[in-house]
Amino acid sequence: MLRLGRVDYVNVFPIYHAFETGAVPLVAETVRGVPAVLNQKFMAGELDITPISAFAYASQPETGWVLPDVSISANGRVASISLFSRKPIEELDGEMIAVTTSSATSVALLQILLQKHYGLRCSLLPMAPNLTAMLQAAPAALLIGDDALREGEHWGFGAIKRQARQQGVPGDGQATQVGDEEQPLWIVDLGEVWKAMTGLPMVFALWAIRRDFSHRETTAIDQVAEAFRQARLWSTAHQKEVIAAAKNQYDFSLPVLEDYFTTIRYDLDGVYRQAAERFFQLSAEIGLLPAPVPLKVWGEGRA
Ligand SMILES: C=C(O[C@@H]1C=C(C(=O)O)C=C[C@H]1O)C(=O)O
Numbered sequence: 001m002l003r004l005g006r007v008d009y010v011n012v013f014p015i016y017h018a019f020e021t022g023a024v025p026l027v028a029e030t031v032r033g034v035p036a037v038l039n040q041k042f043m044a045g046e047l048d049i050t051p052i053s054a055f056a057y058a059s060q061p062e063t064g065w066v067l068p069d070v071s072i073s074a075n076g077r078v079a080s081i082s083l084f085s086r087k088p089i090e091e092l093d094g095e096m097i098a099v100t101t102s103s104a105t106s107v108a109l110l111q112i113l114l115q116k117h118y119g120l121r122c123s124l125l126p127m128a129p130n131l132t133a134m135l136q137a138a139p140a141a142l143l144i145g146d147d148a149l150r151e152g153e154h155w156g157f158g159a160i161k162r163q164a165r166q167q168g169v170p171g172d173g174q175a176t177q178v179g180d181e182e183q184p185l186w187i188v189d190l191g192e193v194w195k196a197m198t199g200l201p202m203v204f205a206l207w208a209i210r211r212d213f214s215h216r217e218t219t220a221i222d223q224v225a226e227a228f229r230q231a232r233l234w235s236t237a238h239q240k241e242v243i244a245a246a247k248n249q250y251d252f253s254l255p256v257l258e259d260y261f262t263t264i265r266y267d268l269d270g271v272y273r274q275a276a277e278r279f280f281q282l283s284a285e286i287g288l289l290p291a292p293v294p295l296k297v298w299g300e301g302r303a
Contacts, residue, residue: 002220003051004028005038007205009145010250010257011072011080011264012051014235015228016241021245023234026227033125034102034145035205048213049224051205053104058280061261064211065221065298070228071268073275077161078191079263080148081106081204084131084155085140086188089175093120098127098141105204105279106144109190112282117173117197146250153256155179157187160257172196186208201265203276209298221298232266236298266270273297 004026006016031038031047039056041047043063050073057063066295069099074081085092092114099107107124114120127134127141131151134141143151152158155178161171171189173196179185194202208227209221235242243257263270273295281292 002028002224003046003048003215004030004224005036005042005047005052006030006032007051007072007145007289008032008034009080009139010149010252010260011145013249014261015231015266017242017245018231018234019227023238024227024230026182026224026231036104036163038101039104040210042210045210045212047210048217049198049207049209049221052208054068054203054206054279055105055108055124055283056217057206057208057290058283059104060287061293061296062211063208065209065214065296066268067207067209067225068297069225069230069268070207070232070266071203071272071276073201073203073265073267073272074191074263075201075265076192076195077165077189077263078202078204079158079161079260080146081109081142081190082143082148082152082157083110083140083142083188083227084135084151085175085188086135086183087139088186089118089140089188090120092122092140094120095140096125096138097122098125098138100129100143100147101126102129102140102147103142103144106142106190108283108288109194109202109279110142111288112286113190113193113197115286116282117193120149149252149256149260151250155185157186158256158259161189162255165259188249195229198275198278201267201272202279203268203272203279206268206276216300225298263288268297
């Protein structure tokens with residue numbers, strides 16, 4: 001049976017809910033994990049198809065293909081990839097930044113933004129995603145996924161950003177100051193900063209197909225690609241139902257889920273592919289990848 005990964009965050013709930021309810025049929029053994037765990041399991045051959053960090057794909061592009069019409073992306077603000085800093089971002093030069101061990105893409109993205117956008121040199125300290133412990137160890141911390149969403153809500157950042165969105169004010173990548181005067185906290189959404197720097201959406205994750213699986217299971221992969229296409233369509237057409245189901249399974253409020261599920265994008269068409277390749281190119285420019293890599297999309301250019 002197909003061994004399919006699932007990011008253990010609410011970000012992929014709309015897609016996998018379509019499979020789990022049977023609205024879109026897909027026979028698979030689903031394995032949950034945070035992105036770093038899925039990346040590692042995929043590389044070790046324990047998963048056939050899985051969302052992996054875009055950066056992990058680019059680090060080992062020979063491992064396989066990517067599904068054509070699905071990604072975890074955002075066109076500007078993402079709401080779940082944030083830097084939390086005890087100092088204004090511009091004052092972090094020479095400092096240490098604690099980074100979640102759950103991520104690969106966002107840690108690379110942070111390094112690109114620090115160097116190319118802010119002109120800062122910082123060292124990174126990988127840590128488990130616990131904001132209190134991270135901010136005891138370093139003046140700033142990077143969180144992703146549910147951890148970032150939850151802390152964003154806790155500090156009022158989520159509410160401020162949702163209000164701005166409702167008023168039609170686009171995010172410009174500037175930090176928002178929260179906390180009190182004695183212990184201020186600056187929070188910045190890395191999707192917004194990337195968009196301000198490049199003008200592009202940001203592709204955080206891709207669904208990778210292992211090369212050995214692709215040799216055995218060509219028809220199955222075509223079916224999986226189609227199932228993901230259908231799941232995206234289904235979840236868009238059943239948004240209310242999807243949000244209500246997520247509300248039952250996660251401790252996020254309705255406004256948070258409504259906002260998040262219309263902020264996270266699953267696109268992988270023209271501009272998103274261009275965006276992924278721009279991210280790989282900048283990763284290579286700052287020495288995180290040996291060379292920029294093209295996206296190898298299943299069903300396109302294959303023999
Ligand atoms: C938008 C997100 O996308 C993700 C970020 C990833 C990363 O930083 O490596 C990997 C998979 C996705 O879960 C998120 O987790 O918040």
